[in-house]
Amino acid sequence: xxxxxxxxxxxxxxxxxxxxxxxxxxxxxxxxxxxxxxxxxxxxxxxxxxxxxxxxxxxxxxxxxxxxxxxxxxxxxxxxxxxxxxxxxxxxxxxxxxxxxxxxxxxxxxxxxxxxxxxxxxxxxxxxxxxxxxxxxxxxxxxxxxxxxxxxxxxxxxxxxxxxxxxxxxxxxxxxxxxxxxxxxxxxxxxxxxxxxxxxxxxxxxxxxxxxxxxxxxxxxxxxxxxxxxxxxxxxxxxxxxxxxxxxxxxxxxxxxxxxxxxxxxxxxxxxxxxxxxxxxxxxxxxxxxxxxxxxxxxxxxxxxxxxxxxxxxxxxxxxxxxxxxxxxxxxxxxxxxxxxxxxxxxxxxxxxxxxxxx
Amino acid sequence: xxxxxxxxxxxxxxxxxxxxxxxxxxxxxxxxxxxxxxxxxxxxxxxxxxxxxxxxxxxxxxxxxxxxxxxxxxxxxxxxxxxxxxxxxxxxxxxxxxxxxxxxxxxxxxxxxxxxxxxxxxxxxxxxxxxxxxxxxxxxxxxxxxxxxxxxxxxxxxxxxxxxxxxxxxxxxxxxxxxxxxxxxxxxxxxxxxxxxxxxxxxxxxxxxxxxxxxxxxxxxxxxxxxxxxxxxxxxxxxxxxxxxxxxxxxxxxxxxxxxxxxxxxxxxxxxxxxxxxxxxxxxxxxxxxxxxxxxxxxxxxxxxxxxxxxxxxxxxxxxxxxxxxxxxxxxxxxxxxxxxxxxxxxxxxxxxxxxxxxxxxxxxxxxxxxxxxxxxxxxxxxxxxxxxxxxxxxxxxxxxxxxxxxxxxxxxxxxxxxxxxxxxxxxxxxxxxxxxxxxxxxxxxxxxxxxxxxxxxxxxxxxxxxxxxxxxxxxxxxxxxxxxxxxxxxxxxxxxxxxxxxxxxxxxxxxxxxxxxxxxxxxxxxxxxxxxxxxxxxxxxxxxxxxxxxxxxxxxxxxxxxxxxxx
Numbered sequence: 001x002x003x004x005x006x007x008x009x010x011x012x013x014x015x016x017x018x019x020x021x022x023x024x025x026x027x028x029x030x031x032x033x034x035x036x037x038x039x040x041x042x043x044x045x046x047x048x049x050x051x052x053x054x055x056x057x058x059x060x061x062x063x064x065x066x067x068x069x070x071x072x073x074x075x076x077x078x079x080x081x082x083x084x085x086x087x088x089x090x091x092x093x094x095x096x097x098x099x100x101x102x103x104x105x106x107x108x109x110x111x112x113x114x115x116x117x118x119x120x121x122x123x124x125x126x127x128x129x130x131x132x133x134x135x136x137x138x139x140x141x142x143x144x145x146x147x148x149x150x151x152x153x154x155x156x157x158x159x160x161x162x163x164x165x166x167x168x169x170x171x172x173x174x175x176x177x178x179x180x181x182x183x184x185x186x187x188x189x190x191x192x193x194x195x196x197x198x199x200x201x202x203x204x205x206x207x208x209x210x211x212x213x214x215x216x217x218x219x220x221x222x223x224x225x226x227x228x229x230x231x232x233x234x235x236x237x238x239x240x241x242x243x244x245x246x247x248x249x250x251x252x253x254x255x256x257x258x259x260x261x262x263x264x265x266x267x268x269x270x271x272x273x274x275x276x277x278x279x280x281x282x283x284x285x286x287x288x289x290x291x292x293x294x295x296x297x298x299x300x301x302x303x304x305x306x307x308x309x310x311x312x313x314x315x316x317x318x319x320x321x322x323x324x325x326x327x328x329x330x331x332x333x334x335x336x337x338x339x340x341x342x343x344x345x346x347x348x349x350x351x352x353x354x355x356x357x358x359x
Numbered sequence: 360x361x362x363x364x365x366x367x368x369x370x371x372x373x374x375x376x377x378x379x380x381x382x383x384x385x386x387x388x389x390x391x392x393x394x395x396x397x398x399x400x401x402x403x404x405x406x407x408x409x410x411x412x413x414x415x416x417x418x419x420x421x422x423x424x425x426x427x428x429x430x431x432x433x434x435x436x437x438x439x440x441x442x443x444x445x446x447x448x449x450x451x452x453x454x455x456x457x458x459x460x461x462x463x464x465x466x467x468x469x470x471x472x473x474x475x476x477x478x479x480x481x482x483x484x485x486x487x488x489x490x491x492x493x494x495x496x497x498x499x500x501x502x503x504x505x506x507x508x509x510x511x512x513x514x515x516x517x518x519x520x521x522x523x524x525x526x527x528x529x530x531x532x533x534x535x536x537x538x539x540x541x542x543x544x545x546x547x548x549x550x551x552x553x554x555x556x557x558x559x560x561x562x563x564x565x566x567x568x569x570x571x572x573x574x575x576x577x578x579x580x581x582x583x584x585x586x587x588x589x590x591x592x593x594x595x596x597x598x599x600x601x602x603x604x605x606x607x608x609x610x611x612x613x614x615x616x617x618x619x620x621x622x623x624x625x626x627x628x629x630x631x632x633x634x635x636x637x638x639x640x641x642x643x644x645x646x647x648x649x650x651x652x653x654x655x656x657x658x659x660x661x662x663x664x665x666x667x668x669x670x671x672x673x674x675x676x677x678x679x680x681x682x683x684x685x686x687x688x689x690x691x692x693x694x695x696x697x698x699x700x701x702x703x704x705x706x707x708x709x710x711x712x713x714x715x716x717x718x719x720x721x722x723x724x725x726x727x728x729x730x731x732x733x734x735x736x737x738x739x740x741x742x743x744x745x746x747x748x749x750x751x752x753x754x755x756x757x758x759x760x761x762x763x764x765x766x767x768x769x770x771x772x773x774x775x776x777x778x779x780x781x782x783x784x785x786x787x788x789x790x791x792x793x794x795x796x797x798x799x800x801x802x803x804x805x806x807x808x809x810x811x812x813x814x815x816x817x818x819x820x821x822x823x824x825x826x827x828x829x830x831x832x833x834x835x836x837x838x839x840x841x842x843x844x845x846x847x848x849x850x851x852x853x854x855x856x857x858x859x860x861x862x863x864x865x866x867x868x869x870x871x872x873x874x875x876x877x878x879x880x881x882x883x884x885x886x887x888x889x890x891x892x893x894x895x896x897x898x899x900x901x902x903x904x905x906x907x908x909x910x911x912x913x914x915x916x917x918x919x920x921x922x923x924x925x926x927x
Contacts, residue, residue, distance in 0.1 A: 218692070220394045220692070223390060244388055245387050245389070245392075249395070250532055250689075250690050252394060253691065253692045255456060290523075290779045291458060291779040291783040338787055338789055358458075
């Protein structure tokens with residue numbers, strides 16, 4: 001067995017309180033994630049901690065920030081970064097040589113990870129008289145990695161809380177309720193029979209959405225909710241859009257988070273088909289794929305601008321397509337990062353939202 | 360020709376239904392139609408299609424043909440296994456919400472780390488079982504089309520993998536339901552025909568005082584080099600190599616009693632009335648010995664009673680642990696429907712098992728040359744030889760279509776279970792990985808199936824069953840019915856039961872089990888491995904201080920019936 005791990009970062013600074021202050025600063029720099037704003041601060045922290053000559057930080061593509069002596073990082077760093085990231089199976093820090101004018105300096109490089117995935121590299125050049133212990137660098141990159149992960153966890157917690165709130169609010173939008181009631185009101189005199197039917201459907205829709213919160217439901221149940229929703233929307237639209245269902249019976253029994261499909265359908269109607277001039281088509285396809293299922297909600301409406309969509313999915317613009325965002329967040333929170341929502345869309349090209357779920 | 364068309368027809372129908380047909384069949388704008396779940400009866404068809412495999416359809420008749428009534432215990436074993444599966448596993452497993460056995464273990468024991476371990480066992484079990492299916496495919500295609508063994512193996516393996524990776528499990532319930540009809544028809548048609556002949560007294564007796572003899576002039580094709588023992592001087596027409604000597608086509612030779620080496624691809628035409636020269640690997644039994652239970656038979660090293668009990672245990676428990684069968688019950692919306700499915704399923708599988716031995720018994724008259732060529736795995740498809748003329752083709756067509764449906768449906772199910780265990784239980788991954796796993800699984804199995812040509816289907820199934828019986832079955836039974844099962848108990852049980860069973864299986868695969876009682880204990884080991892596995896699980900769990908939490912909730916979920924009409 002390996003003995004108790006000792007702290008490898010030996011204080012080179014004058015006293016430990018100074019070291020702690022630097023580490024604290026360093027953590028704070030990483031908390032917001034690793035990007036061009038935070039990288040110089042991070043590099044500076046590493047420089048002070050290791051008493052290095054120069055430090056550079058990259059993400060998996062490009063140089064993010066440097067500190068210390070000015071070097072021609074740009075020239076070779078890309079190649080070395082790629083090399084190190086490819087070699088990640090043997091995840092120990094390594095050295096490479098960098099020619100500076102007439103002298104050659106050796107650069108130590110370590111990988112920074114987030115949740116086991118490599119997200120960047122840390123390059124350190126030490127003074128000629130103070131060679132670097134590689135394990136020291138490894139511990140430091142591990143520290144940065146864990147801070148990154150912590151930052152992400154914190155963010156996802158905030159997201160989860162927000163998503164829940166949104167989900168609760170999004171269940172019945174006042175807009176939808178108003179439209180449905182207006183449509184029914186219009187029918188009361190002309191077609192009281194139909195109006196009565198629709199009121200029953202609305203009642204069913206409200207009963208399901210307002211039921212005591214159970215986070216999971218079956219796909220068959222969710223389809224019932226979608227049916228009620230579409231029935232009400234069609235009261236307003238008339239037959240302006242056609243519905244096509246292709247549901248593999250094996251998928252009906254699969255448990256899915258409550259309100260996973262209905263928001264996608266609502267989105268297709270509201271943002272896709274409503275804005276479209278001609279007759280629209282909405283299809284819901286559910287496929288069995290062995291240990292998992294895939295559900296597609298597809299419309300031939302106006303589509304979503306991909307850029308606007310990707311900002312929405314990253315969560316920076318929360319005003320847009322709230323329902324979809326909440327679906328994605330809840331799927332990932334429940335089933336892990338490999339499941340979630342994917343959207344294929346383009347302006348005027350319709351939208352296809354796909355949800356993958358484990359059985 | 361007709362049989363070949365039948366096999367191709369079933370294959371094309373399977374592919375067609377799985378991909379194109381279903382897309383149209385279920386496309387609707389009617390929510391009520393779209394959200395209707397699969398009816399228990401149709402679900403039972405699908406479970407039956409999965410459960411009626413090449414193992415039973417081809418493997419059992421092969422053994423019955425040689426050894427006779429002792430093999431009826433295997434049918435009892437399978438039936439008991441399915442009954443226990445229906446009674447003790449199907450409904451609770453469905454209620455637990457888990458799709459696969461590894462997933463069930465993870466949630467029952469709160470042990471994400473155990474999931475990949477169980478998945479490895481699942482892969483081993485399904486792999487041995489898949490080898491048997493592919494072997495069946497090779498044998499049937501060779502028998503019908505005359506192609507070499509590897510053609511059928513490779514064709515079916517590649518076909519099934521292509522179909523699955525192209526999204527062919529769309530509507531698998533539907534497809535397997537259809538396959539059930541073919542399999543059932545494949546057994547029903549010969550049953551009706553043979554019964555009719557029997558009632559008209561037009562069949563040759565099977566239970567005779569003497570050894571099997573050729574009823575009419577019969578040409579036997581020896582696909583592989585075989586040693587045969589001629590017991591009386593026989594005049595035969597040889598085309599091929601005999602005792603190392605290449606004989607011109609149509610050479611008539613008088614064979615004195617003795618052992619002869621027949622070269623690969625040789626054809627020998629034996630005269631009507633001659634005693635069948637058995638392959639030296641196949642025991643020669645008189646009709647009256649064949650029908651006598653517990654006789655002097657080469658089962659489990661000359662211990663037929665031990666064989667009967669051991670295979671009964673192996674099959675009964677093996678069935679319960681078959682990973683591809685359990686997942687079929689998931690299509691039911693709840694535990695109640697799962698139980699209804701299992702009742703219907705029992706009603707379908709029991710008559711199938713009841714008719715099955717008939718094929719093997721009649722093969723003694725329909726295909727006596729199989730005793731000589733050693734290809735007894737073709738017993739089922741030889742049944743057409745019982746009636747002459749055009750009728751023979753139609754019976755062979757029905758039987759072959761059934762065989763094709765049997766190995767296609769079961770290979771699909773097994774490959775899905777195997778690839779799913781790899782891509783979802785060992786590594787949490789998505790559809791592309793699943794497809795890759797399908798291909799890797801198929802190619803590895805094809806490769807291995809080519810090597811097991813000389814091993815009969817029943818042995819392959821036996822190893823698969825034993826491993827399942829000694830690991831997955833105790834895991835399910837104890838996990839569902841005993842609150843005391845702990846993580847360490849499970850690990851110990853998998854290591855001891857699964858490990859020892861796998862070792863005996865591999866010893867068998869490489870022909871290292873030996874003779875006599877040692878051979879019996881290693882060749883048919885479930886009689887001691889299954890109790891050993893249960894004992895290990897119980898003893899280690901009892902001594903384990905780290906118990907599993909939240910058992911009340913878990914057991915309530917598995918065992919309480921769903922309330923009729925949940926208030927929501």
